[in-house]
Amino acid sequence: MRLDLIQTVALAGLLLFLGHGLKRLIPVLTRYNIPAPVVGGLPMAALLTVGHNMGWPAPAFDTTLQTPLQNAFFASIGFGASLIVLRRGGPLVAIMMVIASAAAVLQNVVGGATAAVLGEHPLMGVLAGSTTLTGGPATGLAFAPLFEEAGVQGAATLAVSAAMAGIVSGGLIGGPIVAYLLKKRPLWIPVQAAKERLASHVEERTPEPSETAPTGEDVQAYRLVKHLVLLAVAVGAGAWVSAGLQGMGLTLPAYIGAMIVAACIRNFDDWTGMIGMSQRTMDDIGDVALTLFLVMALMTLRLWELAGVAVPLFVILVAQIALVVALCVVVIPNIMGRDYDAVVMAGGFCGFMLGTTANAMANMGAIVERYGPAPKAYLVVPLVGAFGIDFVNGLLITTVINLWR
Numbered sequence: 357m358r359l360d361l362i363q364t365v366a367l368a369g370l371l372l373f374l375g376h377g378l379k380r381l382i383p384v385l386t387r388y389n390i391p392a393p394v395v396g397g398l399p400m401a402a403l404l405t406v407g408h409n410m411g412w413p414a415p416a417f418d419t420t421l422q423t424p425l426q427n428a429f430f431a432s433i434g435f436g437a438s439l440i441v442l443r444r445g446g447p448l449v450a451i452m453m454v455i456a457s458a459a460a461v462l463q464n465v466v467g468g469a470t471a472a473v474l475g476e477h478p479l480m481g482v483l484a485g486s487t488t489l490t491g492g493p494a495t496g497l498a499f500a501p502l503f504e505e506a507g508v509q510g511a512a513t514l515a516v517s518a519a520m521a522g523i524v525s526g527g528l529i530g531g532p533i534v535a536y537l538l539k540k541r542p543l544w545i546p547v548q549a550a551k552e553r554l555a556s557h558v559e560e561r562t563p564e565p566s567e568t569a570p571t572g573e574d575v576q577a578y579r580l581v582k583h584l585v586l587l588a589v590a591v592g593a594g595a596w597v598s599a600g601l602q603g604m605g606l607t608l609p610a611y612i613g614a615m616i617v618a619a620c621i622r623n624f625d626d627w628t629g630m631i632g633m634s635q636r637t638m639d640d641i642g643d644v645a646l647t648l649f650l651v652m653a654l655m656t657l658r659l660w661e662l663a664g665v666a667v668p669l670f671v672i673l674v675a676q677i678a679l680v681v682a683l684c685v686v687v688i689p690n691i692m693g694r695d696y697d698a699v700v701m702a703g704g705f706c707g708f709m710l711g712t713t714a715n716a717m718a719n720m721g722a723i724v725e726r727y728g729p730a731p732k733a734y735l736v737v738p739l740v741g742a743f744g745i746d747f748v749n750g751l752l753i754t755t756v757i758n759l760w761r
Contacts, residue, residue: 358416365421368651371396375651390523391712393647394493394516397654405659417656424591425649426498430611431590432642433746434618436635440626441739448732451691452701452740457748459683459709460486463676464756470675474668479508482756484518484672489680490749492712493519494646497653498611502757513657514669519711521673526711529677530703530719533684537699538727541689544696546728583637590618612750619747680709693732699723700730701737708741716741 359367375396379385385395404414467481483503488496496515503511538545570578594614601613625631684702692698700723707716716737724730 357413359418361418361420364417364419364652365648367400367417368397368648368655371400371655372647372651374399390520391493391647391650391714393650394520394654397651398516398657400655401657401659404656408658408660417652419652419656422649422652425645425652426494427591427594427611427614428587428645429494429642429649430498430746431587431594431614431618432638432645434590434615435586435622435633435638435642437615437619437622437744437747438626438635439623448692448736449739449744452705452736453744453748455683455687455691456490456705456709456740456745457752459680460490460745460749460752462679462683463489463709464752466675466679467672470672471668474671476665476668477507479503479506479757479760480514480665480668481672482753483508483511483514484669485676486749487753488515488518489522489676489710490708490745491519491753492523493650493654495746495749495753497650499753499757506757506760510658510665512653513659514665516654516657517669518673522676523711523715525673525677526707526709526715527718529681529710530684530706530715531722533681533706534699534703534719534723537685537689537702538696541699544694544699546696579634579637580641582631583634583641586621586631586633587618587638587641590614590621593617612754615747615750677710680706683709692736696727697730697732700733704733704737704741708737708745713738713741 372393373396375392375394378395379390379392407414463485464482467483467485468478469481471481471484472478480503483496483499487499487503491499493516496519497512500512500515503515508514591614594611594617597613597616598611599613621631622633622635625633684706688702688705689698692701700720703719703723704716707713707719720730720733720737724734
């Protein structure tokens with residue numbers, strides 16, 4: 357059976373909403389921030405694996421849109437790279453960026469060394485390092501073809517497995533780390549009354565520009581079309597940028613150029629106001645692209661390729677978790693201010709360095725609900741985890757792959 361482009365996208369959409377439905381039925385999936393595309397896409401991959409083991413012919417999917425959707429999502433992250441917003445975060449954002457970048461390097465060193473000791477390709481450890489833990493499933497799947505070319509067999513399946521383990525670990529470990537830190541330093545616990553806790557920890561945003569539309573045009577439709585065009589321009593022009601960088605001998609995923617162009621457009625608009633871009637609208641479009649990309653990638657995974665490397669992957673991930681826990685306990689509280697906000701940042705750091713920004717925000721949300729608001733943490737962690745570290749991580753992974761060729 358062969359599904360054409362429209363049928364493949366339709367199936368991906370149905371699986372996405374299956375994932376949302378399963379998250380409502382199984383609360384633990386929501387508690388640990390398992391993304392709906394993963395919840396919906398992996399059962400299809402499991403079904404195909406059963407079919408493969410029984411000798412059934414596998415259906416053929418037309419995944420032509422998978423790469424454009426991937427590039428569109430990463431371009432939406434590029435549009436968030438506002439220098440004005442980063443400056444507003446002050447020195448703490450810069451310090452957290454340095455720590456997160458150093459941690460990403462350490463993840464790759466620990467992963468590569470552990471893989472080599474276990475007799476596996478060192479790049480397998482990099483794939484189960486910053487690529488999937490700091491980067492998440494989208495980054496892992498985006499880089500998987502490059503790892504495959506470099507000699508890591510079944511890279512896409514390994515990427516999803518490592519990313520899922522990281523998401524679960526990031527959700528499980530963040531809370532106990534914070535509890536341990538506050539038990540050791542009870543004087544850091546704030547004294548605000550519980551009724552005051554919900555008002556202060558709202559993420560700061562750049563004010564959204566008011567939208568106007570030509571006479572006779574619907575404002576919302578006009579805004580949507582404008583941002584879709586901006587996204588298309590970033591992805592299209594980004595392809596030329598990526599091609600130019602590859603012409604210089606660099607091995608790059610296709611989305612790097614789109615992120616660079618998007619960041620340039622965003623900062624041009626910040627300085628001139630000529631475009632009137634809404635980051636909230638761009639984020640919404642990027643989320644749509646991400647969910648469809650992830651489902652399409654996950655539902656075609658070859659899970660049977662994981663059987664031979666399950667034990668090495670487990671050992672590598674245990675080493676990675678130990679590394680992040682050590683950083684959260686020793687480094688983050690002492691460097692980020694030695695106060696309650698620094699402890700909350702440690703919980704958020706655990707979330708986005710093992711899983712996703714959603715893990716980070718969930719970890720911090722549970723903390724402030726119990727102990728009180730942490731406004732500095734709610735400014736710093738999203739800025740670093742949501743897009744700052746993605747830029748650095750993409751360059752870091754690219755550098756490692758190029759050095760290993």
